[in-house]
Amino acid sequence: GAVVSQHPSWVICKSGTSVKIECRSLDFQATTMFWYRQFPKQSLMLMATSNEGSKATYEQGVEKDKFLINHASLTLSTLTVTSAHPEDSSFYICSGSYNEQFFGPGTRLTVL
Amino acid sequence: GENVEQHPSTLSVQEGDSAVIKCTYSDSASNYFPWYKQELGKRPQLIIDIRSNVGEKKDQRIAVTLNKTAKHFSLHITETQPEDSAVYFCAASIGTSYDKVIFGPGTSLSVIP
Numbered sequence: 001g002a003v004v005s006q007h008p009s010w011v012i013c014k015s016g017t018s019v020k021i022e023c024r025s026l027d028f029q030a031t032t033m034f035w036y037r038q039f040p041k042q043s044l045m046l047m048a049t050s051n052e053g054s055k056a057t058y059e060q061g062v063e064k065d066k067f068l069i070n071h072a073s074l075t076l077s078t079l080t081v082t083s084a085h086p087e088d089s090s091f092y093i094c095s096g097s098y099n100e101q102f103f104g105p106g107t108r109l110t111v112l
Numbered sequence: 113g114e115n116v117e118q119h120p121s122t123l124s125v126q127e128g129d130s131a132v133i134k135c136t137y138s139d140s141a142s143n144y145f146p147w148y149k150q151e152l153g154k155r156p157q158l159i160i161d162i163r164s165n166v167g168e169k170k171d172q173r174i175a176v177t178l179n180k181t182a183k184h185f186s187l188h189i190t191e192t193q194p195e196d197s198a199v200y201f202c203a204a205s206i207g208t209s210y211d212k213v214i215f216g217p218g219t220s221l222s223v224i225p
Binding site: 049 | 113146153154155156157158161201210211212213214215216217218
C-alpha cells in the first residue's frame with residue numbers, strides 16, 4: 001500500500017509555544033489529506049480536510065486560528081499548533097487519500 | 113452530520129472463538145464503510161471495507177455485512193488469534209465521499225489464549 005510519513009514522531013514543548021507537524025505522502029500524490037486528533041483510549045476525531053493549493057476545511061468546533069494547516073504540494077501537508085496549551089496534548093494523525101485513506105504513524109504532542 | 117455508534121466497547125473472547133462488532137450510522141447517503149485495526153500507539157490499518165452496493169464481503173477470517181435499510185454494519189472475525197487483540201474502529205463515509213469518514217468510538221478486543 002501507499003506510504004505516509006509524519007515528522008516528528010513525538011514532541012514535548014512548553015505552554016505558549018508553537019509546534020509544526022509534517023505529513024508526507026512518500027510514493028503517491030495526495031490531493032487530499034486529513035488531520036485527526038486522538039486522545040488516550042478514544043477514537044480518531046477528524047479535525048480538518050486539507051486540499052492542495054486551497055484553504056483547509058475545518059470540522060465544527062476546531063479552531064482554525066489555533067490549528068493552522070498548509071497543503072503546499074501534492075505530497076506535503078503541515079499542521080501547526082499555535083500557542084499550545086496542556087489540553088492540546090494528544091496524538092495527531094494525518095492521512096493521505098489515494099482510493100482509500102493511508103495513515104501516517106502519528107505524532108505524540110505533550111505540552112508542559 | 114454523520115454519527116457512528118459502535119458496540120460493544122470492549123470484547124473478550126477465547127482463542128478460536130468468533131468476535132462480532134456492530135455499528136450503526138445516521139447519514140442515509142453514506143456509501144463507504146471501512147474497518148480499521150489499531151494497535152497501541154500505532155496508526156490505524158484498514159482491514160476490510162464495503163461499499164453500499166454490496167451486502168457482504170469476506171477476506172479469509174474477516175467478513176463484513178451491511179444492511180443499508182437499517183443503517184447498520186457488522187464485522188465478523190472467525191477463529192480468533194491472540195494477534196487479533198487490538199482496538200477496532202468502524203467508520204462511515206460523509207455522504208458519498210469515498211475517503212472522508214467519521215469513526216466510531218472503537219471496540220477493544222482481547223483474545224485470550
